[in-house]
Amino acid sequence: xxxxxxxxxxxxxxxxxxxxxxxxxxxxxxxxxxxxxxxxxxxxxxxxxxxxxxxxxxxxxxxxxxxxxxxxxxxxxxxxxxxxxxxxxxxxxxxxxxxxxxxxxxxxxxxxxxxxxxxxxxxxxxxxxxxxxxxxxxxxxxxxxxxxxxxxxxxxxxxxxxxxxxxxxxxxxxxxxxxxxxxxxxxxxxxxxxxxxxxxxxxxxxxxx
Amino acid sequence: xxxxxxxxxxxxxxxxxxxxxxxxxxxxxxxxxxxxxxxxxxxxxxxxxxxxxxxxxxxxxxxxxxxxxxxxxxxxxxxxxxxxxxxxxxxxxxxxxxxxxxxxxxxxxxxxxxxxxxxxxxxxxxxxxxxxxxxxxxxxxxxxxxxxxxxxxxxxxxxxxxxxxxxxxxxxxxxxxxxxxxxxxxxxxxxxxxxxxxxxxxxxxxxxx
DNA sequence: GTCTATAGGCGGATAGAC
DNA sequence: GTCTATCCGCCTATAGAC
Numbered sequence: 001x002x003x004x005x006x007x008x009x010x011x012x013x014x015x016x017x018x019x020x021x022x023x024x025x026x027x028x029x030x031x032x033x034x035x036x037x038x039x040x041x042x043x044x045x046x047x048x049x050x051x052x053x054x055x056x057x058x059x060x061x062x063x064x065x066x067x068x069x070x071x072x073x074x075x076x077x078x079x080x081x082x083x084x085x086x087x088x089x090x091x092x093x094x095x096x097x098x099x100x101x102x103x104x105x106x107x108x109x110x111x112x113x114x115x116x117x118x119x120x121x122x123x124x125x126x127x128x129x130x131x132x133x134x135x136x137x138x139x140x141x142x143x144x145x146x147x148x149x150x151x152x153x154x155x156x157x158x159x160x161x162x163x164x165x166x167x168x169x170x171x172x173x174x175x176x177x178x179x180x181x182x183x184x185x186x187x188x189x190x191x192x193x194x195x196x197x198x199x200x201x202x203x204x205x206x207x208x209x
Numbered sequence: 210x211x212x213x214x215x216x217x218x219x220x221x222x223x224x225x226x227x228x229x230x231x232x233x234x235x236x237x238x239x240x241x242x243x244x245x246x247x248x249x250x251x252x253x254x255x256x257x258x259x260x261x262x263x264x265x266x267x268x269x270x271x272x273x274x275x276x277x278x279x280x281x282x283x284x285x286x287x288x289x290x291x292x293x294x295x296x297x298x299x300x301x302x303x304x305x306x307x308x309x310x311x312x313x314x315x316x317x318x319x320x321x322x323x324x325x326x327x328x329x330x331x332x333x334x335x336x337x338x339x340x341x342x343x344x345x346x347x348x349x350x351x352x353x354x355x356x357x358x359x360x361x362x363x364x365x366x367x368x369x370x371x372x373x374x375x376x377x378x379x380x381x382x383x384x385x386x387x388x389x390x391x392x393x394x395x396x397x398x399x400x401x402x403x404x405x406x407x408x409x410x411x412x413x414x415x416x417x418x
Numbered sequence: 419g420t421c422t423a424t425a426g427g428c429g430g431a432t433a434g435a436c
Numbered sequence: 437g438t439c440t441a442t443c444c445g446c447c448t449a450t451a452g453a454c
Binding site: 012043044046047050 | 437438439440
């Protein structure tokens with residue numbers, strides 16, 4: 001039966017991808033062992049090479065998937081019928097939600113890109129991110145021109161929001177070590193920040209009437 | 210002559226350390242090749258093992274040195290006779306200056322700690338960072354109690370400041386790719402942020418009188 | 419202290435049976 | 437599709453001459 005055949009194939013392939021994502025994002029390309037990935041997927045090393053040509057190709061698949069996920073949240077800014085204030089709030093919430101679920105993601109993408117900048121071109125061949133960025137830019141400029149928010153550099157605004165959302169996730173190990181929070185406490189600390197980040201940004205931005 | 214002997218010894222050792230720092234912070238522990246470090250230091254691989262027992266020990270030396278540097282800027286907050294506003298401003302400036310000079314530092318420390326949390330205990334055995342943190346905490350609480358600044362979580366305040374300073378450095382490759390800035394432009398962009406970060410934080414913090 | 423040459427092992431990749 | 441066994445190259449580490 002074709003269906004049963006292809007279902008089982010997808011399932012193993014997906015288990016490998018999940019395992020590879022876990023190991024690669026945690027250890028990086030060179031730190032990851034094919035054996036670790038095989039163990040995590042409950043198969044043996046040979047199977048990895050049945051589904052993926054080699055380590056490099058498996059890595060590429062995972063990287064592109066995860067990098068896409070990291071940047072896709074930008075959509076929230078440029079789509080929908082929300083007010084600018086609501087966009088910021090939604091964006092902050094989505095950034096923190098996504099990365100709380102998969103905390104190794106941002107550091108992984110950031111580190112691999114620094115080691116090998118060529119990954120950027122390869123990955124964003126398909127994703128028209130430049131377009132999203134300029135849409136964001138005109139959105140901000142429009143808010144400025146109608147007097148909703150003060151004059152501000154759109155690039156810097158976006159960077160500030162992302163920094164405030166993402167940094168606490170990537171610095172979790174160090175910050176928890178210093179503050180003696182356990183994982184539960186830290187999750188709740190991060191979650192409370194959804195409001196304080198939005199407040200910090202909007203208080204600085206919106207012109208009081 | 211003892212002096213000439215020890216001078217040359219230090220000099221080679223220091224060249225190795227500089228080379229190792231460059232390669233390790235760029236590629237990470239597993240991504241770094243002893244050959245790359247030797248090339249960078251203009252010696253051969255065997256010499257590395259003359260001065261350092263093995264790769265792991267060389268890494269440990271570099272990591273501890275760089276991690277110490279990353280955290281030492283906290284001193285600025287708890288020492289000196291500055292006002293709270295000045296402390297923030299000085300701290301922002303020092304963070305950005307330090308990391309602009311050596312942009313691979315923060316991502317390196319963050320990533321290696323995530324891969325191997327045990328590095329934290331080993332590194333901060335000698336550095337009484339907990340003390341600095343609680344000094345920072347009482348500094349903030351004092352400002353609150355005298356009515357200088359609004360009620361705020363000291364942990365979150367510190368995290369916000371560091372996030373705004375450090376994230377632009379670690380996200381440089383991606384952000385420059387998206388914004389089409391060259392290195393000069395990005396340096397200047399980062400430098401302008403010294404003022405805007407301080408303004409963002411203090412406007413949110415200080416109570417207008 | 420510095421070099422060349424080489425040992426030794428780890429880990430990615432493949433052959434081949436089932 | 438899945439497994440075991442094995443190959444082979446790369447990279448750390450060392451031996452040993454100078």
